[in-house]
Amino acid sequence: MQAFAELLEHLIFSPRRQVKLTYLSDWLKQTPDPDRGYGLAALTGELSFKSVKAGLVRELASQVVDPDLFALSYDFVGDLAETTALVWPERDRVNIGPLLLREVVEHLQLASRPAASELVKGWLYNLPEAQRWALLKLATGGMRVGVSARMARLALADAYNTPVEQIEEIWPIISVPYTELFAWLEGKAERPNAEGRAVFRPLMLAHPLEEPDLAKMDLVEYQIEWKWDGARVQFVSAEEGVKLFSRSGDDINASFPDMILPIKWQGVLDGELLAGTPGEIGSFQDLQQRLNRKKPSAKLQETHPVFLRVYDILFDGEDDLRRLSLRKRRKHLETILPQLDTDKIDISTVVAGTNLEELNQMRDACRMGGLIEGLMLKRQDGDYKSGRIKGEWFKWKRDPLTADVVIMYAQRGHGKRSSFYSDFTFGAWRITDNTPELVPVGKAYSGFTDVELKRLDKFVRENTIQKFGPVREVAKSLVIEVAFDSLSMSKRHKSGLAMRFPRFRAIRWDKAAKEADTVETLQRLIDS
Amino acid sequence: MVVLLKGTAMDKGWIEIHDAGMYVAPADAFVDPVKPVQTALITHGHADHARAGHKHVIATPETLAIMASRYGDNFAEKTTPLPYGHSLDLQTVKIRTAPAGHVLGSAQIILEHNATRIIAAGDYKRKADPTCEPFEVVPCDIFITEATFGLPVFRHPDPASEIQKLLDAQALFPDRSIVIGAYSLGKAQRIIALLREAGWDAPIYLHGAIQPLCRLYETHGVNLGDLQSATIGERGVPQDYLKGQFIIAPPSALSAKWAQRLPDPMVVFASGWMQVRQRAKQRGVELPLILSDHADWADLLMTIEQIAPKLVWVTHGREDALIHACAQMGIPAEALSLIGYDEET
Ligand SMILES: [Zn+2]
Numbered sequence: 001m002q003a004f005a006e007l008l009e010h011l012i013f014s015p016r017r018q019v020k021l022t023y024l025s026d027w028l029k030q031t032p033d034p035d036r037g038y039g040l041a042a043l044t045g046e047l048s049f050k051s052v053k054a055g056l057v058r059e060l061a062s063q064v065v066d067p068d069l070f071a072l073s074y075d076f077v078g079d080l081a082e083t084t085a086l087v088w089p090e091r092d093r094v095n096i097g098p099l100l101l102r103e104v105v106e107h108l109q110l111a112s113r114p115a116a117s118e119l120v121k122g123w124l125y126n127l128p129e130a131q132r133w134a135l136l137k138l139a140t141g142g143m144r145v146g147v148s149a150r151m152a153r154l155a156l157a158d159a160y161n162t163p164v165e166q167i168e169e170i171w172p173i174i175s176v177p178y179t180e181l182f183a184w185l186e187g188k189a190e191r192p193n194a195e196g197r198a199v200f201r202p203l204m205l206a207h208p209l210e211e212p213d214l215a216k217m218d219l220v221e222y223q224i225e226w227k228w229d230g231a232r233v234q235f236v237s238a239e240e241g242v243k244l245f246s247r248s249g250d251d252i253n254a255s256f257p258d259m260i261l262p263i264k265w266q267g268v269l270d271g272e273l274l275a276g277t278p279g280e281i282g283s284f285q286d287l288q289q290r291l292n293r294k295k296p297s298a299k300l301q302e303t304h305p306v307f308l309r310v311y312d313i314l315f316d317g318e319d320d321l322r323r324l325s326l327r328k329r330r331k332h333l334e335t336i337l338p339q340l341d342t343d344k345i346d347i348s349t350v351v352a353g354t355n356l357e358e359l360n361q362m363r364d365a366c367r368m369g370g371l372i373e374g375l376m377l378k379r380q381d382g383d384y385k386s387g388r389i390k391g392e393w394f395k396w397k398r399d400p401l402t403a404d405v406v407i408m409y410a411q412r413g414h415g416k417r418s419s420f421y422s423d424f425t426f427g428a429w430r431i432t433d434n435t436p437e438l439v440p441v442g443k444a445y446s447g448f449t450d451v452e453l454k455r456l457d458k459f460v461r462e463n464t465i466q467k468f469g470p471v472r473e474v475a476k477s478l479v480i481e482v483a484f485d486s487l488s489m490s491k492r493h494k495s496g497l498a499m500r501f502p503r504f505r506a507i508r509w510d511k512a513a514k515e516a517d518t519v520e521t522l523q524r525l526i527d528s
Numbered sequence: 529m530v531v532l533l534k535g536t537a538m539d540k541g542w543i544e545i546h547d548a549g550m551y552v553a554p555a556d557a558f559v560d561p562v563k564p565v566q567t568a569l570i571t572h573g574h575a576d577h578a579r580a581g582h583k584h585v586i587a588t589p590e591t592l593a594i595m596a597s598r599y600g601d602n603f604a605e606k607t608t609p610l611p612y613g614h615s616l617d618l619q620t621v622k623i624r625t626a627p628a629g630h631v632l633g634s635a636q637i638i639l640e641h642n643a644t645r646i647i648a649a650g651d652y653k654r655k656a657d658p659t660c661e662p663f664e665v666v667p668c669d670i671f672i673t674e675a676t677f678g679l680p681v682f683r684h685p686d687p688a689s690e691i692q693k694l695l696d697a698q699a700l701f702p703d704r705s706i707v708i709g710a711y712s713l714g715k716a717q718r719i720i721a722l723l724r725e726a727g728w729d730a731p732i733y734l735h736g737a738i739q740p741l742c743r744l745y746e747t748h749g750v751n752l753g754d755l756q757s758a759t760i761g762e763r764g765v766p767q768d769y770l771k772g773q774f775i776i777a778p779p780s781a782l783s784a785k786w787a788q789r790l791p792d793p794m795v796v797f798a799s800g801w802m803q804v805r806q807r808a809k810q811r812g813v814e815l816p817l818i819l820s821d822h823a824d825w826a827d828l829l830m831t832i833e834q835i836a837p838k839l840v841w842v843t844h845g846r847e848d849a850l851i852h853a854c855a856q857m858g859i860p861a862e863a864l865s866l867i868g869y870d871e872e873t
Contacts, residue, residue: 009805012805012809013805013808013809013813013814013815013816014814015812015814019701019814022700022701023700026700065680066852066856068849068852069679069680069849069852069853070680072679072846072848072849072852073679073680073681073849076679076681076804076846077681077804077806078806079805079806082804082805082806083681086680086681086682086683086803086804087680087681090683090826128685129683129685133805
C-alpha cells in the first residue's frame, strides 16, 4: 500500500503526461503480482466494491473523531476520504507487516457491509496517513488521478518495451489482475491468445490529404475508394458469435441487433455502417436515428435498416491477413464474399481513375445524397497497421459548403472555455408576409482563434438583449461565415434544415445582418 | 481600539490589544508590533513579526542580527540583546526569553508582573530542527499561542521521510533540476541541513535571495556544507550543470522567468499547507513537501498540556478548533484575533 500511495500522489501532482507515465511504469516494474494488476484496475476505474461507499467512510469518521472538529476539518479540506485519512487518530500500530493491495481487494470483494466496515477500520488504525488516504480512495473508487485506460496501456508498453498495439489487442481477453498479461510482458509465458475470439483489433486510420502530399504521390500506387458517410465499424465473427465494434473499440451489438448475423464464416472485417440497404442507401440523418438508440425497437429496425459496406479484411478464420499488402487483402476479400451470403453486407467498389483531374472532378461530384464525403486513397503495397500512419491512407474530403448567417444566441463553453461565451446559435432569414425574420439554422463552437473568441465574448456581453438561464440572446447584428459538411432536411428544426458539423470560417464584422443568407438559398444546398 | 481584558483571580488586565498589536502596559512595550512603536519586543526575525521602524528593539542576538541583515545595521536607535535565559526589567515587568524552536533565534517572551506570568510564544514548533534550539516548556498562568495549523488535519510527518522524497525524485529523474520553494529565513536552511543529514554531500544551489541568510546561519554555527550560487545565464543557454541538482529559491521565484530557465525543473514546495493535496495541486506544485516550522495540531495540544496554563489566548490562525479542543481539556481559551501576521512564515 505504501508504494501505491506514493504512486497516487505522484500521479496527482505531475502536470505532464510523460512524467505520469514514468512513475506508472516504474511502479509496474517494481510491484509483484497480483498487486500491480489490482492497482492498475483501480487506477482506471475497473475495480469497485459494493460493500464500501462514501456513507461508510462518514460513519467510521464519526465513530472516532469529535464531530465538531471533523466538521471544521471537512470544511477546510473539502474531500471526505482525505479528511478522514488526515484526522484519523494515530495510536500505536500493531506490526502486522505491510498491507498488500491483494489483501485489501480480495477481502473487500467478499465482505458484507458490516464486515467491510470492520476491516477498513482495522486497516486505518494500522496505516500512516498517505496509506490511509490511498486505502480510502481505493475502497470507495473514484481515484481521479488522471489515468485513462489508454495511458495505463502506454505505461505497460513503456515498462516492458512492447508495442502498445500488441497490448491493446489482447486487452479485451484478459481480466483483473492481468497476471497472464504480465507473465507475457516479462517473457515468462506466451502471449495470451486472442485468435478465434471475438475481440476488437486496432483500426488503421487515415490522414487528411494536403495539397503538398498530392504532388508527391504516384496515383498508380493507390487504391481509390469512395469515402462513405456512415460510421466506421469492425465486424468480428468468431466461435462465440458475431460482434460489432465502434471505431473506438466499444461493443455496439445492443444498438444493432439486426447486424448480428447468423453466418458461418469467421474472421474480421473493416467497413462502414450505412443506413438503408445496399440497393438504396439512406442519409447520415437516417443512420443517426439508429446511432442514438441504445436498444432500437423492432419497428425502428424495420423503418431504419442498416447494412455493412466492407472495404478491408483483417482475419480470415484464424489467419492473420494484416501483414499482407492491401492488394492481396482486397483479392482475398473478394474471394470470401460469396461466403457472406447476406443482403446485410456488400463490398465497397474500387474507383477507377488515375489522373488527378479526374479524381478532383469525382471528389467535387461527391454529392450523391450526402452519402459520400469524398475519396479515400490507400497505398496498395501497404500492410494493415494500427493507428494513423503517415503516408499510407489518406482521406480527401470534398470542400465544405459555406453560408453567411447571423448570431442569435450565445452560451458559455465548458472546461477551459467556461468563462467565455463560445457556443453560438446562428440563423438565416425567412420572409413571411413580406416580413423578414431570423430562424435558427445551426450551432457552432469552433473554428475561431483565441483572439477572436475574446472579441466574440466581448460582443456577446455588450449586445445582450435577454438572458434565459445560461443562454444570452444578442442583438441580431453580427454576421459570420460558417462552413459545414452537408445540409439535409429536418423536421426537428424550425427552419426545416439540419447542418452537419458547422464551424466558424470567418467573422464578418464588416457585413450588415441584412446581407446574410436566406433559408431559401440554403435549401438549394441540400443534397439531392 | 483598546480592549482591556478584565482581571479575575489572575491579573491579566495588563495586556492590551491595540492596532499596533499586543501591548504590555506596565512595560510600555509591544510584542511583535505591526506598526512602528517606541519599544518593541520581537519574538523572531520573520518579516511579519520583525518589522522596521521601531525606536528600541529588544530581541535575542540572533534575531537582532537577522533584522540588521534585512533592514541595515542602523535599523533601530537602540537595540538590546536578550539571549535565551537572560532577563531584564522594563519598569515593573521582568522580561525573559526561552527558545521557541521556530527559526534561528526565535524566542518565547516570558513576562512577569504582579505575580502573574504570561508567555507570548510567537511562532513555535516542537519537531526537531538541526538549525535552531528546541522549544523549552516554561510553566505559566497565561499562554499566548499561535494556531496557524489549528485543525486536526494537520499532522506534520517526520521531516526525514519528507526529505527522502527529494532524494527519490532526484534518483528517478536525474536529468531534471529540482527547485525547492522555501522561505529564505528558516525553512531554506532547515532543508539544507536535513539534506545533509540524509547524506547529500554534493553542492546545493541557491537563488540569490537565499544566500545572505545562509551565510548568517553559518556565522552562528549552523554548518550547511557546500553552497553554490544558482546563476542563470543568458536566455536560451542550457544550464546543464543544474541537471539532477537541488536548487533552493524563495516561493516567489518559482513562477518567475528565473525558474523557467532551469533544465526541466521539478517544482517542489515545502510548507505545512502541502498536507492538503488539493491545495498543493492548486499551487501547481509537482512535489509537495510537508515541512513546517509551526506546531502541528498534536503539538499545539501537547504544548498546552505540558505547560498547563490557567488560560490560553490564541493570536492568529485557525482559532475555532483549538479553542474547542482546549475546552475539552478543561482549559479556558479565548481568541485575540491579532491581524497582520502571515499564514505561514
Ligand atoms: Zn514565523
